[in-house]
Amino acid sequence: EIENNNQNKIDIISNIPFEQAIFIMNLICPKQLLELRLVCKYWKLVISDASIWKNFIKIKPTNHFMYNFKSSLLNKKDISSIQSKFEFYSTEIQTNNPFQTYFELIKGFDLRRQTQILYEGIEESSNDHPSQTIKQTLKKVNNTGLNDFWSSKGSDNEDSEEFLIYSLRYKANIINQVEIAFYRAAYQTGNPLYLPKGFRIKIGFSKSDYHFTSQIYETQQNEGTYFINLAPELIVGKFLKIEFFGRTQRQPGDDLFYTVVDYVSVSGQNLDSIKSKSELYNSIINYCMNKKGYQELISIKDNDDEEELIKINNQVDIHLKKKDYKTASQIIFNAPKGLSVLLRNNGAIECFLNDKDFENINDLEKKPIYAYINELIKHDCNFTVEETIVIAKIAVMGHAPCCKLLFSDKIAITEELGDIVRKVSKFRFIAANCYFNCLKYSKLIDLYIELQMFDQIVGFALQYSYQVDFCKVIQKMKGSCNNEKILKFARFIFQFSNVFSIDIDQFKSVIGMENIANNDLMQHIDNL
Numbered sequence: 068e069i070e071n072n073n074q075n076k077i078d079i080i081s082n083i084p085f086e087q088a089i090f091i092m093n094l095i096c097p098k099q100l101l102e103l104r105l106v107c108k109y110w111k112l113v114i115s116d117a118s119i120w121k122n123f124i125k126i127k128p129t130n131h132f133m134y135n136f137k138s139s140l141l142n143k144k145d146i147s148s149i150q151s152k153f154e155f156y157s158t159e160i161q162t163n164n165p166f167q168t169y170f171e172l173i174k175g176f177d178l179r180r181q182t183q184i185l186y187e188g189i190e191e192s193s194n195d196h197p198s199q200t201i202k203q204t205l206k207k208v209n210n211t212g213l214n215d216f217w218s219s220k221g222s223d224n225e226d227s228e229e230f231l232i233y234s235l236r237y238k239a240n241i242i243n244q245v246e247i248a249f250y251r252a253a254y255q256t257g258n259p260l261y262l263p264k265g266f267r268i269k270i271g272f273s274k275s276d277y278h279f280t281s282q283i284y285e286t287q288q289n290e291g292t293y294f295i296n297l298a299p300e301l302i303v304g305k306f307l308k309i310e311f312f313g314r315t316q317r318q319p320g321d322d323l324f325y326t327v328v329d330y331v332s333v334s335g336q337n338l339d340s341i342k343s344k345s346e347l348y349n350s351i352i353n354y355c356m357n358k359k360g361y362q363e364l365i366s367i368k369d370n371d372d373e374e375e376l377i378k379i380n381n382q383v384d385i386h387l388k389k390k391d392y393k394t395a396s397q398i399i400f401n402a403p404k405g406l407s408v409l410l411r412n413n414g415a416i417e418c419f420l421n422d423k424d425f426e427n428i429n430d431l432e433k434k435p436i437y438a439y440i441n442e443l444i445k446h447d448c449n450f451t452v453e454e455t456i457v458i459a460k461i462a463v464m465g466h467a468p469c470c471k472l473l474f475s476d477k478i479a480i481t482e483e484l485g486d487i488v489r490k491v492s493k494f495r496f497i498a499a500n501c502y503f504n505c506l507k508y509s510k511l512i513d514l515y516i517e518l519q520m521f522d523q524i525v526g527f528a529l530q531y532s533y534q535v536d537f538c539k540v541i542q543k544m545k546g547s548c549n550n551e552k553i554l555k556f557a558r559f560i561f562q563f564s565n566v567f568s569i570d571i572d573q574f575k576s577v578i579g580m581e582n583i584a585n586n587d588l589m590q591h592i593d594n595l
Contacts, residue, residue: 221323239338250327261327264313270304392438
């Protein structure tokens, strides 16, 4: 509403063409639109237009969500004549707006819940070594170990195909997102990324029969991590199959093509979590009952998933309340196959922490976190991201055992780890490794400048064809280096002037040549 000169309120929406009103409503979020429908009948008519809700839901016709509706007529007099059929998981619902109906069905239900539901790797088409199996892809970490990935067998055929099959946590899982990270071999010349040409995912209740098949996603050069968002389609299943098509990278040495996966992560939730949405829940159950494998799954008694997990959590809580931290830690690490990893990936270490643990390490041996770390060392397993961060925060305070752990090959390499440990001089090479492996090259360059490792900046730029802004590097050098060192670095850079793209005028300005009596360098730059 706006006010005219006579201070009377005017309803703009009701006084502009229908298509313009639709355009305005497209700029408003769904939650507010549901409230704005109550303003008046005409606003409700505009907001009920299917084209608005179609933009928000962004859902395509699939076997799970099907619709058949005629495009909205822009003439508002004819808008009530729209006839639509809305079919969700084989349940037909008559409605004038399938997209709005769908939104109202799922409102209040968080489609972006990030619960990890990947449970177990059960089959692979091939592997290059017994230590490079599908099991290595269950850890969502970037480890420095050379075998922390799955690798296909080498092939001289760039069109060869591979697959991986996973079991998910519940009998019926709503899969919201699948994340696939391909492996970049930082220890090989050229830092190669072992991508397939494309991939797709399949979901079903039997590992031999899949009721959902995605499109084929083409990979992009130098893009290692891919997110496949399935929400809000509510795809349900027990097994996930990832198919890889073709290969793009030969391995130096044997000159064979490989596809290599660093990790796979799947977020979603138990189908039972939407039982309160009875219309939605029952329609999905009816759909699932007709799919191969579902009835066999629901006839199996739960023994190592939700019920077992609740039981383990209760046992841990009991011992934490008794302050028996050693036993609580042992229960987590001795849990049945898969559940221990699940507990640790979901932040089990946080149960052993309090706000004062990072203030004083003198009496760390008496704190709950010490029992957890001891159990972690005893089981000799790779650390989760959360565990690595906690160990790093304790290590930077000078705790010797945690310092030793940081130098092991068990840590999870992340950008956050680099940010924490770069504050301590003896850990700065770990920070450099983190930034390098996480492709945070600008932070790596900044770290080299802090360490005054200027030759390494040039070496890195040459080896990996990385475009360094040397003007910015010199600008930062001015805060910690004298003119002699700056000029020495400038001469070194200009040995590779045919390789680097340098703005000569800007370079001279940043160095401050007018204030420096160094004619040989000045003449060299002018000649360039």
